[in-house]
Amino acid sequence: PINLRGRSLLTLKDFTPEEIKYLLELSKDLKAKKRMGIKGDLLKGKNIVLLFEKTSTRTRCAFEVAAFDEGANVTFLTNSQMGKKESIEDTARVLGRFYDGIEFRGFKQETVEILAKYSGVPVWNGLTDEDHPTQVLADFLTIMENFEKPLNKIKFVYVGDGRNNMANALMIGASKMGMDFVIISPKELFPSKELISEMETTANENGGKITITDKLDAVANADVIYTDVWISMGEESKVEERIKLLKPYQVNMDLIKKTNNPEVIFLHCLPSFHDTKTDMGYDIYQKYGLTEMEVTDEVFQSKYSKVFDEAENRMHTIKAVMVATLVG
Ligand code: CP
Ligand code: NVA
Numbered sequence: 001p002i003n004l005r006g007r008s009l010l011t012l013k014d015f016t017p018e019e020i021k022y023l024l025e026l027s028k029d030l031k032a033k034k035r036m037g038i039k040g041d042l043l044k045g046k047n048i049v050l051l052f053e054k055t056s057t058r059t060r061c062a063f064e065v066a067a068f069d070e071g072a073n074v075t076f077l078t079n080s081q082m083g084k085k086e087s088i089e090d091t092a093r094v095l096g097r098f099y100d101g102i103e104f105r106g107f108k109q110e111t112v113e114i115l116a117k118y119s120g121v122p123v124w125n126g127l128t129d130e131d132h133p134t135q136v137l138a139d140f141l142t143i144m145e146n147f148e149k150p151l152n153k154i155k156f157v158y159v160g161d162g163r164n165n166m167a168n169a170l171m172i173g174a175s176k177m178g179m180d181f182v183i184i185s186p187k188e189l190f191p192s193k194e195l196i197s198e199m200e201t202t203a204n205e206n207g208g209k210i211t212i213t214d215k216l217d218a219v220a221n222a223d224v225i226y227t228d229v230w231i232s233m234g235e236e237s238k239v240e241e242r243i244k245l246l247k248p249y250q251v252n253m254d255l256i257k258k259t260n261n262p263e264v265i266f267l268h269c270l271p272s273f274h275d276t277k278t279d280m281g282y283d284i285y286q287k288y289g290l291t292e293m294e295v296t297d298e299v300f301q302s303k304y305s306k307v308f309d310e311a312e313n314r315m316h317t318i319k320a321v322m323v324a325t326l327v328g
Helices: 017-035 058-069 088-098 109-119 133-146 165-176 193-205 236-249 253-258 283-287 307-326
Strands: 047-052 073-077 101-105 123-125 155-159 180-184 209-213 224-227 265-268
Touching: 017 133, 017 165, 017 307, 047 058, 047 088, 058 073, 058 101, 058 307, 088 101, 088 109, 101 109, 101 307, 109 123, 123 133, 123 307, 133 165, 133 265, 133 307, 155 165, 165 180, 165 193, 165 209, 193 209, 236 283, 265 307
Parallel strands: 047 073, 047 101, 101 123, 155 180, 155 224, 180 209, 224 265
Antiparallel strands: none
């Protein structure tokens, strides 16, 4: 029997396919429970702290609502002493005395690792420069809701910045679940060789495969097309370079048609620049003749797009992570 009590979620690398499946099934149950209007108390008496170095809408709200739904108390902390007047180690030791669980969003993966090592309580990675494991759980739940076939029969194609946290996190999750996983990106933005070879081993063990290519033709027969922003948080100085590299990799209706699959779905972790005229666009986009960035508004608003189901699923999957690791 699977019991995740006391475990941290720093990266899905640390979880077996069975444990990931367990979290997804629990998410489904908790979603159904919420839909039936049943108020829970699975996290009653628990105190949770949410540490944020970067901005957030979905992750912060998902943790808060998930905690409240099951009776936990939450502290949202953005202006702590950590990394300024106090080491990450000491911060971890203090927070571990107060709280039953710690969520962290920020820059370095090393920070979540140190928090987990020194706090003595479960730590959840709410996004770092390298990884975004809770997002992947929401993405996989959304896929399960849209296809009859199991995850290991899904062809998943990520298009865009192949080196960012989402590309990494999806490669890890897809390898665990034995998917046919493809990254289409310019060569300059291919994932790191180390991660590819590590995940190729994982994919082999689980009956999946990984393809990294700069050819858009690789979208053929995709079940899922996924993209993310071209400029991630903390990379604001790279706008021009990224636009030049990624302009040919925009997800538009031509690309959707190229899949030759009428059942294909479009996913995006959000936030998204699908309409820079109405969004908080950078003027610089206009210089390159772009009013839409990584995905066109037409695709974003289309019947293929499941992005708001996916966003909602952040809450149900994060709830499952907290219940599984705090209660078991
Ligand atoms: N997808 C996601 O992590 O969104 P936020 O940045 O709004 O938390
Ligand atoms: N790659 C994006 C994901 C946001 C959820 C970023 O890091 O900004």
